[in-house]
Amino acid sequence: MSVLFRKQMVSLALVAPLLLFLIVFFAFPLFTMMKSAVSDPVATQALPASTNALSDWDRSSSPTSEMSAAFVEDLRQINDDQLFGDLVRRLNSAKAGFRTLITKTRTAVKATAGPIDLTAVDKRWADNSYWQVIAIATSSTITDRNLLAAVDLERNSSGAIDTIPAGASANRTILIRTFTMALAVTAACILIGFPFAMIAASVEGWRRQLLLGAVLLPLWTSLLVRTAAWFILLQDTGLINSTLMFLGLTTEPVSLIFNRVGVVIAMTHVLLPFMVLPIFSVLVGIPKTLMPAAASLGAHPVRAFLAVLLPLALRGVISGSLLVFMSALGYYITPALIGGAKDQMISSVIAYYATGAANWGMAGALGLVLLVATLLLYVVYLRLSAERELKP
Amino acid sequence: MKISKAVLFACSLLAINVTAVEARDLTVVSWGGNYQDAQRKIYFEPFAKESGKPLLDESWDGGYGVLQAKVKAGVPNWDAVQVEAEELALGCADGIYEKIDWNKLGGKDKFLPDAVGDCGVGAIVWSTGISYDGDKLKQAPASWADFWDTEKFPGKRGLRKGAKYALEFALMADGVAPKEVYTVLATPEGVDRAFKKLDALKPNIVWWEAGAQPLQLLSSGEVVMTTAYNGRISGLNRTEGKHFGFVFPGSIYAIDSWVILKDSPNKDAAMDFIAFTSKPDNQAKLPEFIAYGLPNIEAGKLVPEKFQAELPTAPDNLKGAISLDIDFWTDNSEALTQRFNAWLAQ
Numbered sequence: 001m002s003v004l005f006r007k008q009m010v011s012l013a014l015v016a017p018l019l020l021f022l023i024v025f026f027a028f029p030l031f032t033m034m035k036s037a038v039s040d041p042v043a044t045q046a047l048p049a050s051t052n053a054l055s056d057w058d059r060s061s062s063p064t065s066e067m068s069a070a071f072v073e074d075l076r077q078i079n080d081d082q083l084f085g086d087l088v089r090r091l092n093s094a095k096a097g098f099r100t101l102i103t104k105t106r107t108a109v110k111a112t113a114g115p116i117d118l119t120a121v122d123k124r125w126a127d128n129s130y131w132q133v134i135a136i137a138t139s140s141t142i143t144d145r146n147l148l149a150a151v152d153l154e155r156n157s158s159g160a161i162d163t164i165p166a167g168a169s170a171n172r173t174i175l176i177r178t179f180t181m182a183l184a185v186t187a188a189c190i191l192i193g194f195p196f197a198m199i200a201a202s203v204e205g206w207r208r209q210l211l212l213g214a215v216l217l218p219l220w221t222s223l224l225v226r227t228a229a230w231f232i233l234l235q236d237t238g239l240i241n242s243t244l245m246f247l248g249l250t251t252e253p254v255s256l257i258f259n260r261v262g263v264v265i266a267m268t269h270v271l272l273p274f275m276v277l278p279i280f281s282v283l284v285g286i287p288k289t290l291m292p293a294a295a296s297l298g299a300h301p302v303r304a305f306l307a308v309l310l311p312l313a314l315r316g317v318i319s320g321s322l323l324v325f326m327s328a329l330g331y332y333i334t335p336a337l338i339g340g341a342k343d344q345m346i347s348s349v350i351a352y353y354a355t356g357a358a359n360w361g362m363a364g365a366l367g368l369v370l371l372v373a374t375l376l377l378y379v380v381y382l383r384l385s386a387e388r389e390l391k392p
Numbered sequence: 393m394k395i396s397k398a399v400l401f402a403c404s405l406l407a408i409n410v411t412a413v414e415a416r417d418l419t420v421v422s423w424g425g426n427y428q429d430a431q432r433k434i435y436f437e438p439f440a441k442e443s444g445k446p447l448l449d450e451s452w453d454g455g456y457g458v459l460q461a462k463v464k465a466g467v468p469n470w471d472a473v474q475v476e477a478e479e480l481a482l483g484c485a486d487g488i489y490e491k492i493d494w495n496k497l498g499g500k501d502k503f504l505p506d507a508v509g510d511c512g513v514g515a516i517v518w519s520t521g522i523s524y525d526g527d528k529l530k531q532a533p534a535s536w537a538d539f540w541d542t543e544k545f546p547g548k549r550g551l552r553k554g555a556k557y558a559l560e561f562a563l564m565a566d567g568v569a570p571k572e573v574y575t576v577l578a579t580p581e582g583v584d585r586a587f588k589k590l591d592a593l594k595p596n597i598v599w600w601e602a603g604a605q606p607l608q609l610l611s612s613g614e615v616v617m618t619t620a621y622n623g624r625i626s627g628l629n630r631t632e633g634k635h636f637g638f639v640f641p642g643s644i645y646a647i648d649s650w651v652i653l654k655d656s657p658n659k660d661a662a663m664d665f666i667a668f669t670s671k672p673d674n675q676a677k678l679p680e681f682i683a684y685g686l687p688n689i690e691a692g693k694l695v696p697e698k699f700q701a702e703l704p705t706a707p708d709n710l711k712g713a714i715s716l717d718i719d720f721w722t723d724n725s726e727a728l729t730q731r732f733n734a735w736l737a738q
Contacts (some may be wrong), residue, residue, distance in 0.1 A: 001420075081485070085482075085486030092723065096726065096727040096728075099723045100719050103485060173738075177737075235612055235614055237613055257614075295409070313729065340599070342686050352733070354461075356457055357457060358457035359457075
């Protein structure tokens with residue numbers, strides 16, 4: 001064994017905890033999420049005979065007796081209730097009504113031993129559209145259904161990609177809204193955070209401690225508590241409105257809650273530390289003599305700021321913006337409590353599919369779309385910052 | 393090589409720690425707010441004292457996916473959970489609940505027929521309907537048409553966020569008789585009609601999600617009326633001296649049930665707990681704190697006269713009220729929720 005190999009093994013052992021952590025808590029869940037977005041094995045697993053019988057059906061002629069016989073046989077064979085539940089959920093998600101239909105049919109099928117007339121059990125079995133859903137579900141174990149639905153697309157009966165009729169789904173609107181709101185919060189954080197960091201960097205001693213404490217203290221408070229506090233402050237009878245009315249500035253309460261303004265205010269406050277701290281850490285490293293030097297050469301303070309301080313501090317602004325933007329994309333609690341119906345972000349839709357509908361495929365697909373969109377933006381950022389560094 | 397041995401040792405220690413099964417206390421989950429406060433007083437604390445073992449209580453806001461994920465993960469960290477009728481039906485079909493031992497409960501015939509199931513025991517009969525602050529409104533609203541009438545009653549309205557309830561109420565406001573609501577809603581035209589009616593009120597709606605929120609909205613004057621759960625309204629009137637009213641005609645009632653999650657390590661204790669809450673003399677204490685109807689027939693009779701009139705199960709309150717259609721919602725929940733969310737986002 002060479003010395004080099006031993007050294008490599010030692011360093012590998014040193015990073016092993018990190019690697020294990022990344023695999024178990026990052027790579028594996030990510031992979032599972034992506035897999036759940038495209039895998040669709042339930043119908044094939046639960047209905048093996050129907051999978052065969054339906055594979056050569058043209059999906060437009062009326063269902064054959066072989067098809068219904070195979071389907072009845074499959075229903076009789078399913079003993080695993082959880083598998084049956086997953087099957088029902090998969091079919092009902094594609095066409096509402098399947099839940100009662102299949103449960104009713106299964107009860108009827110289990111009650112008799114021989115062949116059974118499905119249309120006598122429920123007249124819906126004469127309807128082609130139910131069989132089409134089963135045929136599509138059993139045709140393959142992977143599907144692009146969820147990914148398409150995540151961006152408001154679907155496959156029509158001939159298999160071509162089509163947009164979902166207006167009013168049936170709003171994922172695209174909500175995705176765009178998520179990115180706009182995250183941008184607005186980032187902009188607000190820069191506008192407030194940059195001057196704040198400048199002041200904090202320019203003073204010394206207890207004043208600096210006080211200013212930094214004002215940023216750090218909220219960071220150590222629970223997100224939920226801070227959001228609830230904003231709820232109390234912003235409401236129509238809250239502190240802000242009653243002060244405005246007491247001062248005679250308005251006669252009617254300004255509506256600050258259940259709308260976009262309130263969400264941006266609360267999210268800006270919650271995310272501000274992530275903007276202030278990176279900018280501050282860059283600013284304290286900049287020599288204090290630079291601005292007086294610019295002034296001594298006759299530069300107006302604004303020009304000195306734009307030409308000297310801002311370019312030097314830009315690294316802090318960019319890393320702060322990235323932190324704020326990325327965290328804002330995933331916000332859930334704050335828009336849910338402070339926002340109105342038109343301020344909900346994509347995470348609330350993901351939460352509905354995961355915790356409400358138990359449709360993990362859709363939750364995974366929406367998560368994947370969000371991840372890809374974020375990565376694309378990150379690549380754009382990398383390209384832009386690379387170009388900037390090339391310039392002299 | 394020493395280092396890798398140390399790492400191996402650390403890893404195995406970690407693994408032992410993870411796999412060691414901890415004995416967990418019985419964990420009961422309910423809907424929070426003043427309802428859970430009442431349950432704590434009359435069920436949780438007395439049961440812990442009687443059994444001599446600690447009982448943990450948590451609260452949740454519903455969602456079938458939450459329960460399914462817990463059971464599929466292996467050993468669930470909740471034992472007895474109070475669920476809505478839809479979650480009971482879905483979970484029982486999927487086999488994520490333990491079967492109920494009706495012998496421990498004294499037999500099925502001791503309960504209202506709708507409160508008896510293979511996987512669940514009815515806990516309360518509750519209503520959702522219009523609620524308003526009697527101190528602020530001179531004239532009380534009487535129907536869903538009033539709820540939609542923003543000229544007669546200016547101000548915002550609170551509604552539970554979701555297609556369930558909102559669509560039914562919209563149809564009643566549009567003049568559909570309570571008994572016809574689900575027949576109309578079963579047709580595509582009926583769904584369009586409900587959404588069109590909701591459109592008219594949309595700018596004036598504040599959406600709420602947890603059962604304690606409408607009380608807060610009403611107390612702060614943020615809304616002039618709101619849908620709310622009847623028990624919480626009377627509970628608040630009693631504890632805080634408010635004069636909130638609840639409109640029973642046009643309200644929708646449903647039964648919440650206790651279930652035990654599949655493979656719960658405290659299965660037997662959870663069953664004992666459910667039996668304890670279902671005893672007539674224990675259950676009869678509930679209406680004093682919160683006005684929900686009782687599924688145990690004997691308990692219903694034990695409730696003092698003065699609390700009877702507020703219960704959703706009182707004959708006068710049942711007039712003009714309808715029962716939530718579980719079959720309709722288990723079939724259409726996903727499609728209608730998707731459409732509802734799209735409608736909200738516009």
